[in-house]
Amino acid sequence: MKLKNTFKLLFSNLKIVISDFLFRFAVTLILTAVTASFLIPFVKEIFSSAEGAELFGAFKGIIGAFFSAGSEFAESSERFSAAATAFFGMLGGKMGEITWVAVGIVAIIIVYAAFFGFANYASGVAVNSYMSSLSRIGYLSAILHGFGKCFLYQLISVSSFIVCNILFLAAGYGVFTLTAPVIYVLSLPLSLLIPVAGNAAYCAFFSCFLPSVTAGENGVIKGIKESFSIGAKKFGELFAQYVFMVLLVFYVNVSAAVFTLGVGFVFSLPATCVCISCLKFVNYYSFTGRKYYIDFDTVITPPKTKTDGEYFNGMDM
16 A cells, blocks of 8 residues: 555656756766866876877777687787786876876765755655645755755765665675575576665665654654664565565666666656655655645545544555
8 A cells, every 4th residue: 555655646746756857967967067077088188198099909909800810819919918018007107197086086976976865855855745735845945945954864874875785785796606606597686685685674774764854853863763763663564665666666767778778767767766755755654643645635544543433444545
């Protein structure tokens, strides 16, 4: 029922999906332009050098020699090895420039993650406004609404998400390297289960963090505590929900990227992000016994707040 209400709520709030798309697209466009402004000139400088030109020529030579017979491949390999040594020697003399470019890229990634955190917060505030009173709040207004709390929320959620996923991927890789010599091809799906299950467990404990600090009007620390408390009590239900959602989000976004040549991905990504926000708030309202709207004609009354007369065959009235 909660998943059903989540999808109904999503389709009642497609305007939020459009706003989310426009915000993410604008941020991506701006940060891509900033990255290109310092990365492209550096790459051009590297590959327009004599060492870069020689490496590129040697690479083309070894590809051509691969399909020919005789001693050409061995000669091309020697040329490529010498060119690569000279190329990396040249890079060694530019470590100062490379360091600054690397720092710039890391800074862009951090800023990008921060703005994605703002987007998740904004969509959550907008969804909560609709669920609680059928009111609509502007996307930028949602970001500016309690900006200090928004900043702390995204700082904690984004950093914890990145750290946890690094651990999940490392664990999955470890399982793959250990099991590949034993069960061969079956080791790949087994290793992929680790990040899927890990993300589902992460979401189970953090899913009510955003609703707690917005709908619950709690501080950030109290919001984390409440989210972990709900996650511990409802772990089985939340874990099952998010295993399904993680697989669904992956399938939808990969399918959109592959079968539409990337065009559909720019819409599927914000849609799935807003869908997850809807699920978080549906769970929070249900677990805390709050009534909520999913459309203009339907009010959902969680069991905690129902009276005896509101039950009929176990269905929401």
